[in-house]
Amino acid sequence: MNMSRTEERSRERLVVVGGDAAGMSAASQARRLRGPDELEIVAFERGHFTSYSACGIPYWVGGDVPDRDRLIARSPEEHRTRDIDLRMRTEVVEIDVGSARVRARDVDSGAESWTSYDKLVIATGARPIRPDLPGVDAPGVHGVQTLDDGQALLDTLAATEGRIGSAPRVRAVVVGAGYIGVEMAEALVNRGYEVTVVNRGKEPMSTLDPDMGRLVHKAMEGMGITMVDDSEVTALRTGADGRVRAVATEDAEYPADVVVLGIGVRPETTLARAAGLPLGEHGGLLTDLSLRVRGHDDIWAGGDCVEVLDLVSGRERHIPLGTHANKHGQIIGANVGGGYGTFPGVVGTAVSKVCDLEIARTGLREKDADRAGLRYVTVIIESTSRAGYYPGAAPMTVKMLAERRTGRLLGVQIVGREGAGKRVDIAAVALTAGMTVEQMTALDLGYAPPFSPVWDPVLVAARKAVAAVRSGAS
């Protein structure tokens, strides 16, 4: 903190760059701890919205969420009533660390001005990977990162859907088969499209091991989705009207009335890089446990623009996820507001669904464990969500990795139907606690026939993993 500047002004100034989950949670939490007489809070957001759920966009597009505003947790006006000086459509274009100030530009007028800070929060989020392909900017090709993206896609869909049910069929191609890709496939299936998912990985959901991704592949095919794996998109073909008409790979061409890009995101750290702030191998900001940018006592960073410590591998990872961004915001807000909080790291839990298929993972995949230098055993078991005799008992496949010799849990992947997804939380807590698979076999989990078999599927996997660890020679 620069004391002389603090003395000049009667109160400290906190500047927040980015008005979504991490930034505005930090601002709100800081405001709770320190009133406007003590702390001035200025927040810059280049877009039209604050504090919205990007994770909800596929469900808005798919029609499960009726309108955009349901995805907005807190509007700019609500933030302003809490004495946060929120400047919308104002993009920070430079962070001057030496002089502790930021340069911001009004997106509409282009006018620029400097704002000094005592404390700075960088919450610039992530930017979607947009491949440099012929035709990628053609009408009918959409990302789904922002609410504006979602609205643009919905406008395209509205213009297309009159033809659904007629011949030729109305086709959507989703490029990418990660979380966003599979969720968008569901959204488009729900709207009646013929959906093809083109994916360069061997199987969809590369956040799973391929053997578990294969289950997703098969289940999605069962939903009538055409799954094209192991295929790199080479171009987006356009028609005479300039609109997209097909997705081309090296081997084939897939007709498309609309294309959704769901290839993933990278940390948006252009400003941070230019300011000389420390970035990790995934391009995200590096922080300490209090989420302070390393080497900078008055700068914090959180949300999709930072790398987080993976507690299982001991390595930094980039995991863009709203739940982390919200936690980061709370912790940063506590720290800049004079309280105290730390973010110890993650175990890499994620859950998703495609129609009635639930997909979950936590901890390390086989290749993560290999990279981390770990030796491990893997087991796969089949079980059900409820007692086998109870109506609605749905099959579930659980894969578990445990370290050789020590038996420490390393990771769990689950693919199943209703009741599969959130079971991963059992493993997430066990990973955090550093439990062995043998300790897990004694876990006292909720049992009643409508909720679980007498051995919960996670315990069935743990028992098999114990046997594998015992018999493992290496």
Add this chain to the structure above:
Amino acid sequence: MNMSRTEERSRERLVVVGGDAAGMSAASQARRLRGPDELEIVAFERGHFTSYSACGIPYWVGGDVPDRDRLIARSPEEHRTRDIDLRMRTEVVEIDVGSARVRARDVDSGAESWTSYDKLVIATGARPIRPDLPGVDAPGVHGVQTLDDGQALLDTLAATEGRIGSAPRVRAVVVGAGYIGVEMAEALVNRGYEVTVVNRGKEPMSTLDPDMGRLVHKAMEGMGITMVDDSEVTALRTGADGRVRAVATEDAEYPADVVVLGIGVRPETTLARAAGLPLGEHGGLLTDLSLRVRGHDDIWAGGDCVEVLDLVSGRERHIPLGTHANKHGQIIGANVGGGYGTFPGVVGTAVSKVCDLEIARTGLREKDADRAGLRYVTVIIESTSRAGYYPGAAPMTVKMLAERRTGRLLGVQIVGREGAGKRVDIAAVALTAGMTVEQMTALDLGYAPPFSPVWDPVLVAARKAVAAVRSGAS
């Protein structure tokens, strides 16, 4: 182990008393580890069935499970094909510890004989509490502990149901509002009965604190069930035909065409007590961590007839639950079969449902914590099962207890709709790991809008508990 006897016979003999989950799991696991040439296994069961799910009886009675045999995990014939000498309808009437033998009686013929053992497993289960009330043995009054009980109740229901929909209404009274009571209330509602639940506690579900039990009371009333709390049953009135016609309390009389007793169970340790084996304050057998009966190297016990260590309070408890019985059986089977296993204890997790209401608990209630000499804070929060904007997001109330000063998690209770019950597993694992509520706020739980709000309800409770611990003076 008595070596001389072993030498006399060419192989050891394991005797198992009780053919349900704990006993037959132990027998099966022992057989997996040691073949019939090494180990003879003799199992006695006084009833008609082995290895069945008593927890499933309410769903069979309610019609969710179409027939009795679905509840039987493994029949006597299946056990016998695995070289287990299973003697059905044969009741052990004496354990002679000094001579290492049991006396068994053929239930039908009355013939008796002694069988010696090298190793003995006691898995005599629990017996339902059957109050000594006038009329308790009248036709139309039913327990629901065994498959035979379930069939008798179904026979009564079949004889009664012709009148459903006519006047006067056909009425069922359930005595007791614990797990069995509320599950039987659901079963009878599903069959079209007018259901009254008479309960001597202040609220239903005394395994919850009363403030959470109140939520169950209200929800059950909302299902059209008449809830009578704080009322001791004094008699079961019979009509001219000798059949039950009403349940009487001190204050009132409740007309009944059928009465279900769901008052709970006690450890069935008559044999063990007569044999001088050590029993705890709840009447259950006391074992060491390998489930060996204390002070007896060649006798093991598990399932509903033993007391288990509550890892949170440090005290023994009696928790009759199929999931524990199965674990016990596995561990005993490993130990008697020459392997190794221990049962470290429980944290008291239980989950149940009444129609669409889900009820879960783990750890200590307020009165348990008081008894254990703990000081604690309590918080209650309201949240939802999914992101608020996602269809089907259902309300959920979470209560959390944390120790003062240390912030260690002590207990969680959840009442809600779909998605509420199994969330208790997060807390069950955290309790097992000895986590503080502050550590819990950093848990990396599965998040996506169809599965959870961005802050999982358990994390919302943990955050509030952290604040309560911090502000707690005492």
